[in-house]
Amino acid sequence: MHIMHCRQQIFRQSVQNSFRQLMADTNDIRGARLSLLRLQEVYNMKSLDMIEGNYLGFKGPPLGPRDAFEIGQTAFTVGKLNISLDWLTLSLQMYRSLHGADVEQMLFRPSEGSIKALIGRVHLFRGDDDEAERLYNEAKILDPTNGDVLELGKELQIKPRAEPIPTVDYFQNFSRLCSLENRNYPADPSNPKIRCRYREALLPYYRFKEEILSISPFASVIYDFVSEDESKHLKSFVENKLERGKVGGNNSVISDIRTSDLAWIWDNDSTKAKTLAKKIEHVTGLDTSQRLPDGPSSGEAFQVVNYGLGGHYEVHMDPFDAAPEQGELQYSGERIATFLIYLSDVQRGGSTVFTRVGIAVAPKKNMALFWYNFDPAHQKDDLTHHAGCPVLIGQKWICNKWIWTYGNTFRRRCGLTPDATQLDIEEDMKHGYKWH
Numbered sequence: 001m002h003i004m005h006c007r008q009q010i011f012r013q014s015v016q017n018s019f020r021q022l023m024a025d026t027n028d029i030r031g032a033r034l035s036l037l038r039l040q041e042v043y044n045m046k047s048l049d050m051i052e053g054n055y056l057g058f059k060g061p062p063l064g065p066r067d068a069f070e071i072g073q074t075a076f077t078v079g080k081l082n083i084s085l086d087w088l089t090l091s092l093q094m095y096r097s098l099h100g101a102d103v104e105q106m107l108f109r110p111s112e113g114s115i116k117a118l119i120g121r122v123h124l125f126r127g128d129d130d131e132a133e134r135l136y137n138e139a140k141i142l143d144p145t146n147g148d149v150l151e152l153g154k155e156l157q158i159k160p161r162a163e164p165i166p167t168v169d170y171f172q173n174f175s176r177l178c179s180l181e182n183r184n185y186p187a188d189p190s191n192p193k194i195r196c197r198y199r200e201a202l203l204p205y206y207r208f209k210e211e212i213l214s215i216s217p218f219a220s221v222i223y224d225f226v227s228e229d230e231s232k233h234l235k236s237f238v239e240n241k242l243e244r245g246k247v248g249g250n251n252s253v254i255s256d257i258r259t260s261d262l263a264w265i266w267d268n269d270s271t272k273a274k275t276l277a278k279k280i281e282h283v284t285g286l287d288t289s290q291r292l293p294d295g296p297s298s299g300e301a302f303q304v305v306n307y308g309l310g311g312h313y314e315v316h317m318d319p320f321d322a323a324p325e326q327g328e329l330q331y332s333g334e335r336i337a338t339f340l341i342y343l344s345d346v347q348r349g350g351s352t353v354f355t356r357v358g359i360a361v362a363p364k365k366n367m368a369l370f371w372y373n374f375d376p377a378h379q380k381d382d383l384t385h386h387a388g389c390p391v392l393i394g395q396k397w398i399c400n401k402w403i404w405t406y407g408n409t410f411r412r413r414c415g416l417t418p419d420a421t422q423l424d425i426e427e428d429m430k431h432g433y434k435w436h
């Protein structure tokens with residue numbers, strides 16, 4: 001009972017904080033609405049449940065008719081037509097049953113005509129001209145000068161009309177994988193090579209529990225990879241340094257594709273970071289050395305990332321489209337492998353999913369997820385498309401270490417046969433990497 005109460009408290013606070021922080025900046029308010037819409041779509045939540053403050057069993061603040069209107073409006077602007085219709089219709093119903101009691105919700109109340117016009121516009125974009133026309137005729141009487149009413153009037157004049165916006169279903173698999181919870185789901189559980197094993201690091205007694213999740217591309221998780229002390233260090237080191245994560249060339253663009261804050265730690269920044277980089281080297285067998293300031297490096301700085309409520313990272317691959325030509329990493333090649341460490345548990349949501357091979361990894365504090373972004377023939381592996389699911393309840397902390405081509409040519413060998421998998425290569429390397 002007490003735990004439940006605390007969770008509710010934390011959830012309510014985090015929703016309220018997100019809304020409060022957002023008051024100052026309209027871009028952020030829009031971001032918060034988009035986050036709610038994303039959570040709704042990914043985890044298949046019903047608008048009515050969210051209005052009642054029910055987020056998959058967790059209690060959050062209830063939403064009013066104005067919230068519903070604004071969420072519906074935002075959904076419309078990003079082409080989420082079905083969801084928009086849902087929210088706008090609920091807003092209309094709620095306004096009708098509201099009798100001036102809730103002052104905050106009544107303030108800046110949109111007129112019934114404007115809600116109807118917006119609903120009409122949604123119908124029009126869905127290809128239902130008759131319903132749009134009907135709503136326009138009603139709205140025009142109720143609020144003839146409203147912007148949406150005028151807009152709908154203009155849109156109805158345009159003939160022939162643009163094709164209806166197709167409903168997006170590309171992320172069906174993403175949504176399904178994100179909704180799996182509590183444990184890891186491997187790519188092909190019936191494959192006997194999908195198993196647990198000990199992974200030795202340098203010395204025989206220094207070993208880690210590894211659960212293989214996929215053979216091609218090779219992906220596995222390593223339990224208890226970092227100590228409490230190490231994970232605490234990584235998070236406290238970046239305190240006050242976190243900045244909004246970016247995407248694109250040189251990581252320069254703020255985008256809704258990635259909603260998280262992050263900071264970097266170079267191996268030389270702390271003894272603990274250096275030791276951790278060595279541990280990754282020992283467990284993966286790959287070089288991670290940084291030869292700064294001018295030399296090519298084999299590993300990138302640790303990237304510590306914090307996702308708040310609704311924080312996510314859309315489906316992507318980690319290698320660059322073109323390797324950077326300047327800076328510390330020039331000549332270093334590409335991100336051949338990713339070593340991702342979870343620095344927190346996540347109460348609900350926040351899994352890492354591989355949409356093309358069907359892997360779901362449930363974040364577990366101190367566990368690492370390791371995979372190769374390139375296949376054994378050194379081709380960028382399209383099957384490594386992955387995403388960070390939105391965080392539904394709680395916070396998510398991770399730390400990435402990308403491992404580069406430079407220094408790893410002889411450590412990550414190619415296969416001795418064209419169809420060799422990573423496991424075959426490891427086996428061959430144990431036996432001196434000789435042709436059979």
Ligand SMILES: O=C(O)CCC(=O)C(=O)O
Nearest residue numbers: 313351352387388398400
């Ligand atoms: O947050 C996650 O689970 C995935 C993060 C990720 O893919 C990245 O940072 O490149």
Ligand SMILES: [Fe+2]
Nearest residue numbers: 316317318386
């Ligand atoms: Fe990634």
